[in-house]
Amino acid sequence: MGHPNMTVPYEPPQWNSAPAWKLPGWGEPVMVASILIASMVFNRRRGFRILDRRRRRRDGLLDDEPDSARSSDDLLTRDQMLANESDDDVSAETLSTVKNAPKKRRCCGTVLYTPNTSRFADHFHSRIMQKFPFLMEMFYWIITFAFYRISKILSQAVFSKTGIWEIAMDHGLAILEFEQFSWLSFVWPVHERDVQQWFMHGHQSLLTILNRSYALIHIPGTVGFLGWYYYVAPSFNTFAVVRRTMTLTNFLAFTIFIFYPCMPPRLLPPEYGFLDSVGRNNGQSVWMEGKYVNSLAAMPSMHFAYAFSIGCVMMYHSGIFRRTLEPGEIRKSKLWVTFYVWFGLFYPLFILVTIVATANHYYLDACVGFLVxxxxxxxxxxxxxFLPLEDLLLWCLRLEKPVPSTADGARRSIRA
Structure with missing residues (x-):
């Protein structure tokens, strides 16, 4: 159950701080939905009219390129798709002359030809997607949330016979014991409990800020960041790397959630000295409690993983560590460079302090979040x-994947 030296006499806390805001159950989902809709509108393709098909050729968006290359994640060009083509099933000469020729995908060392959806470019729902290309990103994150939901169900199924709550508590205590008594204990000289107690004694006004930051920054802040970076990224490829990185981080973390349920410090028995500063007085966030939330998913910390990802992107976006910039990208002023560097350093550290001081995560959770x-x-x-599967799905939906609007704003300012 844990090392006996980890327990302390329990005394009822004297609260002077405020918990997280007690919002109605629909409040936070509406907040996130509003951010997504605002991102969709803000990243719309200017000058493109959904109902005016005559503008298609002039806009140069829904053209007659046989492979609709610019609509893929890699923004493959037609020449790239036909390069080094051998005389397999379809020759390069044939593909280059056939309208709506199949897309060429390489998957696991195998060349696959998938249906080309450019023939559906004039369909009404395709034109809506072309006008609001951020809808594609929203679709990706719906899939991610669905997998998160499944992770809780699968974890409960895996530990249905042994009892997931007891297993999760054992895992949490094992982490505490490892941090305090293993040969790596020097890495964490200040225990999580001591951090929270520092805020509890004389600094509860700061704890109020952390309580409310924990509940409201994680999901809304991350969603808002993705909408912002979709617009300002120097290229869609750069944005796609960030999105794929965060998505894979999610999937790795969700897999750990399934097979290693872990109780956060705030849910441990009171003799271990942790307090639920965020959730007291029913000040819970919808992202922390409820049937759609896995409350035994402390390891790894997705709060810190997201914050670290965002911090790295901010450092990259500052351009300070890059000798050469991407095509079309311009050097930022010293004021903006300072802001991005400062934010890139401050935000992960702020989230680390927040998750520890509010007893929602262990140090080791943040370390594993960093690794994933x-x-x-x-x-x-x-x-x-998965691009071949995406091609097939879009074909079934009779939908052409939109051309990303990323960096359109920068290109307009350069032309101006």
Missing amino acids: TIIGFLCNRVFLV
């Missing part, structure tokens, strides 16, 4: 193997 983010970045291109 690094793995997600190094292996993010693994998602490209």
Whole structure:
């Protein structure tokens, strides 16, 4: 159950801080939906009219290129798709002359030809997608949330006989014991309980800020970041790397949630000295409690994983560590460089303090969150193997994938 030296005498806390805001159950979902809709509108394709098909050729968006290459994640060009073509089933000469020729995809060392959806470019729902290309990103994150929901169900099924609550508590106590008594204990000289107690004694006004930040920044902030970076990223490829990295980080973390349920410190028995500062007085967030939330998913910390990802993107976006910029990208002013660097450093540290001070995560949770983010970045291109499935899905829906509007604003300002 845990090392006996980890327990402390329990005393009822004297609260001077405020918990998280007690919002109605629909409040936070409406907030996130509003951010998504605002991102969709803000990233719309200017000058493109859904009902005016005569503008198609002039806009140069829904053209007659046989492979609709610009609509894929890699924004493959027609020449790239036909390069090094052998005399397999379809020759390069044939593909280059046939209208709506199949797309050429490489998957697991195999060349696949998938249906080309450019013939559906004039369909009404395709034109809606062309006008609001961020809808595609919203679709990806709906899939991610669905997998998160499944992770809770699967974890409960895996531990249905042994009791998931007891297993999760054992895992939480094992993490505490590892941090405090293993040979790596020097990495964490200040225990999580001591951090929370520092805020509890004389600094509860700061704890109020952390309580409300924990509930309201994680999901709305991350969604808002994705909408913002979709617009300002120097290219869609750069944005796609960030999106794939965060998505793979999610999937790796969700897999750990299934097989290693872990109780956060705030849910441990009171003799271990942790307080639920966020949830007291029923000040819960819809993202922390409810049938759609896995409350035994402390390991790894997705709060820190997201914050670390966002921090790295901010550092990259500043351009300070890059000798050469991407095509069309311009150097930022010293004021903006300072802001991006400062934010890139401050935000992950702020979230780390928040998750520890509010007893929602252990130090080790943040460390593993850091590791899964690094793995997600190094292996993010693994998602490209799903492009053939995406092509088939779009074909079934009679839908042409939209051309991303990323960096359109920057290109307009350069032309001006």
